[in-house]
Amino acid sequence: MDSSTAGAAALKRLRTRRGLSLADMARALTQIAQGLGMPRLPQVASVQRSIARWESKSATMPDERYQLLLAYLYATTPGGSRSLGAGSDFAQYLDALGALGESEHRIAELRSTLVRAVTDDGGGLFALPAPRTGAGLAQGLADSSLLDAETVLGVASVVADVNAQVGSLPFVRLQLMLAPALEACRRLMAGGPPEPLLELLRSTRVEAATLAGRLAFETRDDAVSRALYEEATREAACLRQPWRQATVHLSHALTVLYAMPDIAHAARLVERAVRAAECGESPLLRARAHALQAEVAARWGQSRQSSAALGLAWYDIERESTDEPLPGAFSAEYLRGFEGVCQLYVGDPAVAHDQFAASAGALRAPRQNVQRIIVTTDQALARIQLGEARAAVDLLHECVAAAASTGGRVPLIRLRSARLELRPWRREDFVADLDDHLMDALGH
Template identity: 65%
Template sequence: MDSKATGAAALKRLRRRRGLSLADMARALTGYAEDLRLPRLPAVASVQRSVARWESESAATVPDERYQLLLAHLYARTPSGDLAIATGSDFAEFLDALGQLGESAGRIAELRTTLIRTATDGGGGMLALMSPGAQANLSAALADPSRADDTTAADLSAVVADVNSQVGSLPFVRLQLMLAPAVEMCRRLLAGPVPEPVVPAVLNAAVAASALAGRLAFETRDDPASKALYSTAISEAARLGRPWRQASVIMSHALVTLYSTPGTAGARVLVDQAVRTARKGDSPLIRARAHALQAEIAARAGEERQSQDALGLAWYDMEADHTDDPASTSFSAGHLRGFEGVCDLYVGDPSAAHDHFARSAAALTAPREQVQRAIVTTDQALARIRMNDPHAAAELLHDCITAATSTGGRVPAIRLRRARQAMRPWRREDFVADLDDHLMDIVGT
């Protein structure tokens, strides 16, 4: 059976599992269209023929985007009406069927994000991200931590990873709603008599949950909570005995410290600590990231030689063999070029900085990288200002405004404010007035 036939068979299996005839399915989709206030569907008989075409194992067709959305809402609900979109759910099987039918990975990810947004609207985000089996497992472990096992930790880690994957796609306040129960579950499990062999796996989930929660608290401007969560994550990471993991958390804390406290002194202490810790670990990419951040801190302090030395070390580790790197997706050449650009912006040539930013932005295309891309592009605009090309800078900033406000990112907003302040010499020009109007439109919506 070819891929399309497999997808068609899966759609038929899903429908029949719900006890729906072709006509029942057509009526159900029509009802969802009305509930969601989408354009009216054709007559039931016409919709029924569409359903049959999707399920044809000899000539299957892919549902169009309107029907995909309706099917997604249908299968995201259990027969009892609960929202369920985790692995093993009908919804997950539906998305897999779409992939078999030839739908793009980007569109499938978009559908999933749409339904996760629905989950947070209803306040049930975390449960929707867990299979019924995982929910039962965690409930049992919370009632009696001695019953926790590796599956318990894996279920928690999966939820944290799921929330993390939505950074750049959903507003940070929604992500906080989804993550908070996982943070609390980790805390309660570690406070209880978890079996010793399971402790490392639970700690691993707890480190990821606390560090991400610290990032989200920073993004929503709760700096005391952010500091406390990072402190917890760093302590938990130290217990893991994996220096690269601890260094990664320290770096994240350093970045939020850089943008939430005056000056660079506090961030520098943390970055130097991250570098020392990363050198004890077995991840060249984490070492590269630590040295890159060290280079940025030095550049912001006007220390050109120290900045260049740190960048050299970063590129040395970036160009090493990453085959067995335990943090293989944590840092890339595209990210490093962004750091190079920042260093040139402060202690080098703005035109070189501009080129570094352009290459970095071009490489940061994944949904998870959109916040970083907004930061890099805003810095690219600042480089254009320093090159005395404010018109070109304003063109870039229009794009940055939309990108920076889509998820409420705090760092892109800070960078935007600095870029706008740099435009003051041209404040009476029409292109700056247009930029301010755009900013006001976004803020006012």
């Protein structure tokens, strides 16, 4: 069975499992369209024929309007609750679209749209786990001895789902979505889970606390951020996988570097991350650690040390293995951005500009939105150093619009730095326009 046929079969299986005939399905989609205020669908018979084509052996892809309606249908359980997590009908529906040939970008858009709808409706985090996970969590919280692996994996998938929305949803909303998962991990561990599940549960807690620390930083709550990173560091030290300690140290180092900025403290955290990553199984994490080590050295004006760390980062990127425990944790596109930062501090701004442009052009996934804003702002800084202020401001306008959608702290820090560098042109109309845009969009 080819991929398209498998996708069509999956769509039919989802429909029939709910006991819906083709006509029932057509009426259900029509009702959803009416509820969303969308243009009226064709007659039921016409919609019914479209559904049949999606499920046929020579299947056609539902168009974007029907994709959205199907997403709303399968995000709602037969009992009327919302469920978007692993194993849910919604997750299986997205898999079916992928099999039919839909792009990863479009599938990510659908997922983001439904997560927004769920949180706007007050469904919050508990719409994200599969139904069985929710029931297992309630049981495990009542009696930790009854906790099972499926439930812990379900909580881990919630943390992963929230993490996947970074760059697509405001950080404040992500905090609200993540908080119950982190609290569940704490309570389950405090209750004394079965020994075989302790490592898995602790790993989930580390991931949740690390992400929560980053989100607290983004929302300017530095005291809470530090406490969460301390919690993640403490729990990660009890795990047998050194790379998990490295992920905590790297995330913490970035917040220290940009919040204070305390380069000495950040450098100590980076060194810990490098040592942990070198003992671990992830070349990508080692590359990320060496890249941040290179940036710290460049900010200190240490050109030779920065260049050496970048060389190690490229070495690790190029030897990524199929056994990589953190696929997607770092990439050449991200590394080019770090190269640009190093060139900005201890090199040639023209070279930095080209490296930033290459990095920003490759960072197109929704999850990469925040990083793309940061890199593009740095590209504008390179333009300013080259004396091309008007071109820099054009780039900064793009960054302001994108930063307003997430409220990210690092993009705002970078934007303020770039604006300060524009002081020699402060009387120019194009700088006044940028100030107006900053005030309108960000209140700065």
